[in-house]
Amino acid sequence: MKSILKHKNLSKGALLIVVGLTLQSCFVAKDYTRSDLDIETEALYRTENLPMDSLSIADVSWKDLFTDPYLQQYIEEGLQNNMDVRIAIQQMVAAEAYAKQGKAGYLPTLSVGPNYTHQEYSENSQFGAIFSGGLDTYDITANLSWEADIWGKIRSNKRATQAAYLQSVSGHQAVKTQLISSIANTYYNLLALDAQLEVTKQTIAARESGVKTIEALKEAGQVTQVAVDQNIAQYNSAKALQVDIETAIFKTENALSILLGKSAQHFERSSLDIQDIKQDITFGVPAALLSNRPDVMAAEYGLIQAFELTNVAKSSLYPSLTLTASGGFQSLVLEDLLSTNSLFATLVGGLTQPIFNQRKLKTQKEVALAQQEQALLQFKKTLLMAGNEVSNALFSYESETKKFEFRKNEVEALRTAEANSEELLKNGYANYLDLLTARQSALSAELNTIESQLQQLISIVDLYEALGGGWK
Numbered sequence: 001m002k003s004i005l006k007h008k009n010l011s012k013g014a015l016l017i018v019v020g021l022t023l024q025s026c027f028v029a030k031d032y033t034r035s036d037l038d039i040e041t042e043a044l045y046r047t048e049n050l051p052m053d054s055l056s057i058a059d060v061s062w063k064d065l066f067t068d069p070y071l072q073q074y075i076e077e078g079l080q081n082n083m084d085v086r087i088a089i090q091q092m093v094a095a096e097a098y099a100k101q102g103k104a105g106y107l108p109t110l111s112v113g114p115n116y117t118h119q120e121y122s123e124n125s126q127f128g129a130i131f132s133g134g135l136d137t138y139d140i141t142a143n144l145s146w147e148a149d150i151w152g153k154i155r156s157n158k159r160a161t162q163a164a165y166l167q168s169v170s171g172h173q174a175v176k177t178q179l180i181s182s183i184a185n186t187y188y189n190l191l192a193l194d195a196q197l198e199v200t201k202q203t204i205a206a207r208e209s210g211v212k213t214i215e216a217l218k219e220a221g222q223v224t225q226v227a228v229d230q231n232i233a234q235y236n237s238a239k240a241l242q243v244d245i246e247t248a249i250f251k252t253e254n255a256l257s258i259l260l261g262k263s264a265q266h267f268e269r270s271s272l273d274i275q276d277i278k279q280d281i282t283f284g285v286p287a288a289l290l291s292n293r294p295d296v297m298a299a300e301y302g303l304i305q306a307f308e309l310t311n312v313a314k315s316s317l318y319p320s321l322t323l324t325a326s327g328g329f330q331s332l333v334l335e336d337l338l339s340t341n342s343l344f345a346t347l348v349g350g351l352t353q354p355i356f357n358q359r360k361l362k363t364q365k366e367v368a369l370a371q372q373e374q375a376l377l378q379f380k381k382t383l384l385m386a387g388n389e390v391s392n393a394l395f396s397y398e399s400e401t402k403k404f405e406f407r408k409n410e411v412e413a414l415r416t417a418e419a420n421s422e423e424l425l426k427n428g429y430a431n432y433l434d435l436l437t438a439r440q441s442a443l444s445a446e447l448n449t450i451e452s453q454l455q456q457l458i459s460i461v462d463l464y465e466a467l468g469g470g471w472k
Contacts, residue, residue, distance in 0.1 A: 029151065029152030029153070029155060029156045029308075029311035029312075029314070029315060030311060032159075032303075032304050032307045032308070034300070035376075057463065057464055057467060057469055058292045058464065058467035058468045058469035058472075059292075059469070059472070060464075060469060061472065062075060062180050062464075062469070062470050065277060065464060065469070066184060066277070067276070067277075068187075068270055068274075068275060069270075070187070070267075070268060070269050070270055071183070071184060071187050074183055074187060074256070074260060074267070075180055075183050075184070077260045077261075077262070078179050078180070078183045078259050078260045078261070079176060079179065079180075080261075081260055081261030081262065082175075082179050082259060082260065082261050083261055084175050084179065085172070085175055085176060085179060086261075088168075088171055088172040088175045089172060091168050091171065091172070092165070092168045092169055092171075092172050094168075095161075095164050095165040095167070095168035095169075096165050096168075098161045098164060098165065099161045099162050099164070099165040101161065102157055102158040102159075102160065102161030102162060103158055103161075105149075105154040105157055105158055106149065106154055106158075107146075108144050108145060108146035109143075109144070109145045109146075110142065110143070110144045111142070111143050112140070112141070112142040112143070112328070113140070113141065114138075114139070114140045115137075115138075115139050115140075115141060116136070116137070116138055117136070117137040117138075117139075118134060118135070118136050118137075119134055119135045119137070120134040121134060121135070135332070136332065137330065137331075137332060138330070138331050138332070138333075138334050138337050139328060139329060139330040139331070139337075140328045140329045140337065141326055141327070141328040141330070142326065142327055142328050143324070143325075143326045144324065144325045144326070145322065145323070145324045145325075146322070146323045146324075147320055147321065147322045147323075148320075148321040148322075148323070150318070150319070150320070150321055151314075151315040151318045152311060152315060153311070153312050153315035153316065153320075156308040156309070156311035156312045156315065157308070157309075157312050159304070159308040160304075160305045160308035160309050160312065163301045163302075163304040163305040163308060164301070164305050166297075166301045167298045167301035167302055167305065170294045170295070170297040170298035170301060171294070171295075171298050172294075173294035173297075173471035174293075174294035174295045174298060174471070176294075176470060176471045177294055177465055177468065177469065177470040177471045178465065179259065180465075180470040181461050181462070181464065181465035181470065182259055183256070183259050183260070184457075184461045185458050185461050185462075186252060186255055186256045186259060187256065187269065188272070188275070188454055188457045188458060188461070189252050189454065190249065190252050190253065190256070190267070190269055191269060191270070191271060191272040191275065191454075192272055192450050192451065192453070192454035193245055193248050193249045193252060194249070194269070194271065194272065195271070195272045195273075195450045195453075196245050196447050196450050196451075197242065197245045197246065197249065199443070199446045199447060199450065200238060200241050200242045200245060200443075200447075201242065203238050203439075203443050204235065204238045204239055204242060206439075207231070207234055207235040207238055207439070208235055210231055210235070210422070210439075211228070211231045211232055211235055213422075214227055214228050214231045215228055234439065234440065238443070253265070253266060253267055272450065272453060272454070275457055277457070277460050289383065289386045289387065289390070289467070289468065290383070292467055292468030292469070293382075293386045293467070293468035294468060294471055295382055295386070296379075296382050296383055296386050296468070299375075299378055299379040299381075299382040299383070300379050302375050302378065302379070303372070303375040303376055303378075303379045305375070306368070306371050306372040306374070306375035306376075307372055307375075309368050309371070309372075310365070310368040310369055310371075310372045312368070313361070313364045313365040313367075313368035313369075314365055314368075316354070316361050316364065316365075317354065317361055317362070317365065318353075319351050319352060319353040320351070320352050321349070321350070321351050322349070322350050322352065323347075323348070323349050323350075324347075324348045324349075324350075325345070325346065325347045325348070326345070326346045327343070327344060327345035327346065328343075328344065329342040329343060329344075330342055330344050386466065386468075389462070389465075389466035390463065390466040390467060392462075392466075393459055393462040393463035393465075393466045394463055396455070396459040396462065397456070397459035397460060397463055400452060400455045400456045400459050401456060403452050404449070404452045404453060404456055407445065407448055407449040407452045408449060410445045410448075410449075411442070411445045411446050411449050414438065414441045414442040414445045415442050417438045417441075417442070418438040418439050418441075418442045420438075421438040
């Protein structure tokens with residue numbers, strides 16, 4: 001009789017397992033599909049100068065784009081030591097742990113442990129008359145629980161954790177892209193400041209000589225003391241400018257130190273004149289941003305996570321099939337605990353349909369839908385901002401390229417005007433104000449030319465970053 005009952009129990013348990021495995025394939029959870037973004041990406045760059053393919057400088061390694069050996073060294077150091085990069089790596093580690101937990105959602109939970117229970121009964125109770133003085137129970141129990149993924153809740157939760165992990169990976173890539181851009185821009189700023197400092201020193205030397213010349217002209221009666229004073233003031237103005245530039249260099253080196261994760265120090269570097277980015281400035285079709293821009297990819301992974309969590313919330317409204325089992329040894333006497341007569345087992349299968357739950361499940365679904373819509377809007381916003389950055393960087397590059405030629409012509413004209421004014425002053429055909437104006441204009445033009453050259457380089461770096469280059 002006992003064997004028949006055991007056989008029936010095992011049959012029922014097997015039936016529940018088979019039913020659970022069969023129902024596990026009946027998913028209600030939907031699969032994520034990317035919405036059609038062709039119309040939204042078509043005019044992102046605000047230009048008609050689009051190539052037919054999707055190749056762009058974003059596909060070029062930073063080692064090939066930046067050929068300056070000092071800059072390459074600093075970028076390499078930054079990628080190894082920068083604090084933001086290291087923080088992003090730890091965020092990836094945490095997200096990976098959650099992803100592993102999500103994959104384990106299909107597995108049952110199992111716990112085992114020894115227990116000791118002492119119960120004191122009332123003498124007037126049913127058991128108190130039998131067990132005088134209380135009852136001691138010893139057991140070693142293993143508990144197992146498994147939920148069948150009937151509606152795809154576990155699968156969706158797994159996908160959500162994987163999307164969160166990939167979002168952290170894209171976040172790490174975005175930090176790398178931004179870091180490379182920041183190091184390159186800071187380095188180029190240092191080179192520009194060096195060039196401006198050199199021009200200022202040459203100007204100071206020229207103005208010191210000019211002061212001596214104007215003093216000689218005063219002695220000859222060709223100019224007054226006012227002219228001498230004005231030249232001395234202009235000389236000191238250049239000296240003050242030198243101090244400002246040296247201060248800017250000091251602070252920029254400190255900024256580069258932070259990017260490299262190092263203490264403040266001086267950095268060896270080349271010169272602005274030898275910088276030459278030889279890569280063709282191509283930028284690809286706007287749709288390429290979806291696979292190149294780490295922040296755009298991160299935003300889409302955020303959308304995928306929200307989508308899958310919505311699936312989880314919807315699945316929670318449906319019945320859940322859970323199988324639980326427990327077994328082990330149980331005895332009233334410690335010495336008999338491991339006896340075969342102390343063995344026990346329990347198997348329970350249950351199908352639970354939530355009915356009243358203080359509106360928690362419905363609220364969870366509504367919140368998940370709202371968060372999914374937020375994630376979709378955030379994804380589209382990130383894509384629009386990416387296109388805007390590419391558009392601005394591209395226009396800036398084209399503008400700075402044109403402006404640089406005008407700046408060079410301006411410098412040549414003003415240096416000629418300065419030389420002519422000085423010669424005319426010596427021969428009495430011009431006044432000192434003409435010379436002062438020409439000198440100041442020439443210095444400003446040279447500094448502006450260096451600034452224009454810097455902005456050309458920065459616009460290329462900005463375009464490289466805007467297209468999602470650097471992390472590959």
